[in-house]
Amino acid sequence: MRELPKHYDPAATEGRIYQLWLDGGYFRGLADPAKKPFSIVIPPPNVTGQLHLGHAFDNTVQDILTRWKRMSGYAAVWIPGTDHAGIATQIKVEEDLRKEGLTRYDLGREAFTERVWDWKNKYGSRIIEQLKLLGSSCDWSRERFTMDEGCSAAVREVFVRLYEKGLIYKGNRIINWCPDCTTALSDAEVEHEEEPGKLWHIRYPLSDGSGYVTIATTRPETMLGDTAVAVNPKDERYSHLIGRTVKLPLTTREIPVIADDYVELEFGTGCVKITPCHDPNDFEVGQRHSLPQILIMDDNAKIINGGEKYNGLDRYDARKLIVADLTELGLLEKIEEHAHNVGKCYRCGTTVEPITSPQWFVKMEPLAKPAIEVVREGRTKFVPERFSKIYLNWLENVRDWCVSRQLWWGHQIPAWYCADCGEITVSRTDPDTCGKCGSKNIERDPDVLDTWFSSALWPFEVFGWPEKTPDLDFWYPTTVVTPGYDIIFFWVARMIFSGVEHMGDVPFRTAYIHGLVRDEQGRKMQKSLGNGVDPQEVINQYGADALRMNMIFGSSPGNDMRFVTAKCENFRNFANKLWNAARYVMMNLDREQPPERTDADRWILTKLNRLAGSMAENLEAYDLGIAAGKIYDFIYDDFCDWYIEFSKSSVNPAVLTEALSGILKLLHPFMPFITEEIWQTLYNGETALIVETYPLFDADYDSLADNQTALANIEALIASVRALRSVRAEKNVPAGTKSALFIVTDKRGLFESVERHLKKLAYVTDIEYREPDTDCVTAVIPEAKFYLPLADLVDLKAEAVKREKELAKAVSTRDSITAKLANPGFIDKAPANVVDAERERLAKAEALIRQLTV
């Protein structure tokens, strides 16, 4: 047998163990009809991504579930892959270009996308390599990329299908525009932030010179695009103005005063400027009243169509100038402080501009309806349940999804415009001619699709859809996905409606939603704050197993967690504890085997069996933190503190090994590296732990009479040792000082069977079952009273005081239980096992009182 070093060294182990798994092909998922399917698709990280703690958390959860199911006999597969991340990746490459003094326009579309592919091929696997450091047991042979051939085919198929069904359309509608990324964004990609702002009150003179109306606005620059002023039809202050016109200051235009319910009477002045091209509400008002549309900003949010003076100005410069000009004209009535919500681009943080623009939209209502149904019916369950409300609420109110992006990196929209007849041809294969008039004068839409359009198809495209593949048949719907709550809208909801629409079934049975990883102060981890913790450094310092346990231990489903690096130390220590326990086991393998199993042997195996049962319940319920806590406690308390200590006075190497291997199996999904390493040593590399069978609860074994007896005996032994150690510590008895022990008990058999342990663990020389002749230090448990003849330490008075205290406590416990049991309500309504437990407690309290009053 190999000598193990005194300390576990993760850095020297993890790479070797990971390679062992790879070489063994253990991650490979095979659609074996003899087994039950278990499948997870990874939330594909961005190709531009660097491993952060969010990934670490997410992937630990997935790996625990996958390893557990794999060991439980499922045909388990975990599909990895990456997302092309349209905006993020394009920005990255454009930044590189800028260093060379170039823009993407200098290269042109083809050369530019080629360059992005180069970048992807060079750096795109970085995040994948980092995931491996965590121990992720993904089936790497199935790694996918959202822009690989298969995924691209799936995207195209979906686009065409939806178009043919009338669920994708092109329209000139108001969208969110990021002037920095120069692309449209979906509603979900806009983050609203409250900001201090101003409410400018501006006078619009009536055309007939009879006065003016005062409007209030937070964005005065948009007045250049005003095409009306609106008031509420019920507003008597302004009813006389309806139908008249006002002169739009700073322009030569005259615009009408209209009436619309949208205007609030109480807010501002009760008069609203209407800018159909730059405000979603105004857009709708404009539709209702057939107002002209005047677009006053270009792609970079610079003024156009605003007159010579303002054209070309940035929107904020224009605002300053316009406010100054209005002031000069005496048309600025007042400025109020006004906090309001501002939409920001979720990628770059730039304030988005609502503008009208011709874009492609997915019609949401017909897709949302069935997606709402499947969750209501429980065909997909959210864990924790509360997230289903967030999901439902979003889908119930969702507006059409703007899917076109003015980027070059992504899935180019398969639509061709005919210059001759204006027809749009949408096709599965690239057309040469217009589908309507046959003209060759056609041009492809330059835009690409929202990145989330392809990730929405992830759970079926990775199995080969639109082909009908055996894998798809076997593993779809997938078992579970594990995203953070921050991507419920982006990803979870869109996967569900896409799965239901294209596969006719939900994409996953369970959406296990987890919280976000925050820093020690509870802040989000952000580059700009510099508070990010690099998981790779943590792994280097403490080991991947320690990092994994840190993420899982003490976390609860759906809740955020603070990452405290120091906590890793605890789990490094835990790993070392297990390591040394294993060392101990292996050092004792050659010892002589006693003929029978002792109570201690039966005790540890019975407890281990129960542990398997209760951990299974927690794992089934996705309570990973609780399961982790239980195996942790078992290893520290039951196995190391007690069983190994028992084994020092009477060792059964077979049981020692049996218990250790059970522990290794149960712990493996959580701490795969160290458990496999120990397993390899313990069994000389003959088998791999990763494909061993996960322990199940055995009810028959649990109910064996010998095991039940062993449990009772060992629990009494533990209580005895604790009581004796406690009293010795209290009296400051030096550890080296041993003494005889007198036991007064009517359950002599209970102690006779464990005398060896009692002597060893409580520093006892001889045991006698009688009252001692001299004054003694005493300790009491319900089953017995103990006397330690440590004459010079005995303080009779102190002993008496201590006994009195204990007695008082025992009496109060007894009385409260007695009262409880005398309560007919309790006896009638409490479940039998609870009543029994109380009766047992009472018996113990009474026994303790008896011992104390002997």
Add this chain to the structure above:
RNA sequence: GGGAGCGUAGCUCAGCUGGUUAGAGCACCUGCUUUACACGCAGGGGGUCACAGGUUCGAGUCCUGUUGUUCCCACCA
């Protein structure tokens, strides 16, 4: 304007379907080279579970309200 989470030991957090004396890690105190581990062992101190009501035989756990805090959604310019 709606909705949700959180408030438990000095700190970071568990506490699953209500049921013993509310737990863990770190920190703190007292001992200890006990033949696996000082990345250790033994013993110990520390909590009126935010507050107020209610349901119940029984509430940290369920309900209502208050308060603090964080977040999400929403078209009052």
